Amino acid sequence: MNKIYILNINFKYNETDQVIHPVILKDKNYMVLVDCGYPGFLPLIEDAMKLEGLECSQLTHVVITHQDYDHIGSLSDLKQRYPQIKVVSSIQESPYISGDIKSLRLEQAEKMQESLPEDQKSFGEFFCNTLRSVETAKVDITVNDGDQFDWCGGCQILSTPGHTPGHISLYVIEEKALITGDAAALENGTLVIANPQFTLDLECAAKSLEKINNLGAKRYICYHGGVLDRI
Numbered sequence: 001m002n003k004i005y006i007l008n009i010n011f012k013y014n015e016t017d018q019v020i021h022p023v024i025l026k027d028k029n030y031m032v033l034v035d036c037g038y039p040g041f042l043p044l045i046e047d048a049m050k051l052e053g054l055e056c057s058q059l060t061h062v063v064i065t066h067q068d069y070d071h072i073g074s075l076s077d078l079k080q081r082y083p084q085i086k087v088v089s090s091i092q093e094s095p096y097i098s099g100d101i102k103s104l105r106l107e108q109a110e111k112m113q114e115s116l117p118e119d120q121k122s123f124g125e126f127f128c129n130t131l132r133s134v135e136t137a138k139v140d141i142t143v144n145d146g147d148q149f150d151w152c153g154g155c156q157i158l159s160t161p162g163h164t165p166g167h168i169s170l171y172v173i174e175e176k177a178l179i180t181g182d183a184a185a186l187e188n189g190t191l192v193i194a195n196p197q198f199t200l201d202l203e204c205a206a207k208s209l210e211k212i213n214n215l216g217a218k219r220y221i222c223y224h225g226g227v228l229d230r231i
């Protein structure tokens with residue numbers, strides 16, 4: 001049976017309670033994870049999957065919506081432990097995820113470091129070092145806007161650039177459910193641009209958010225913020 005599982009990964013970041021929502025798509029042939037948490041999060045993902053009766057050893061694919069470290073952080077661990085998993089990303093994001101090009105977030109953080117007030121410089125340096133330490137992993141399958149997979153009766157890749165240039169979202173056609181990644185976050189019942197201050201192209205992100213809002217999906221699953229149902 002086709003099923004979408006929305007994982008709740010709870011953790012503390014900077015002393016505050018946080019939650020992220022990787023997603024699992026499961027049908028009789030495939031099991032697909034969408035995004036895989038911060039560095040060191042593999043045990044948290046394994047535990048969250050176990051609660052649903054799922055095992056990482058059943059995974060066939062992992063889709064990475066974009067290169068940020070809260071989405072690819074555990075990718076290298078996941079691949080090493082479960083080498084059968086095929087990594088899927090957009091063509092544009094793939095060299096950053098594979099580590100062939102320095103991540104755009106690190107470029108941005110290094111640039112911001114110069115203009116940070118003195119009292120924030122040590123956190124800025126800590127953040128840069130965290131990004132530098134993220135382990136990368138080879139992308140096996142690269143995709144473009146409109147590409148389709150058989151998963152759960154049919155899934156379509158939706159190009160949703162702005163947060164990063166090659167950001168993708170994933171539309172589960174039968175369920176009319178959109179897995180947004182960070183093209184939309186859910187805040188107070190509304191889809192919004194995730195972290196506008198770090199968005200690499202705000203104008204482009206606004207267009208992607210409009211595209212998402214006009215898609216007519218019944219369910220929006222946001223990595224940051226969770227589920228929005230529209231009847």
Ligand SMILES: [Zn+2]
Pocket residue numbers: 068070071182223224
């Ligand atoms: Zn994120």
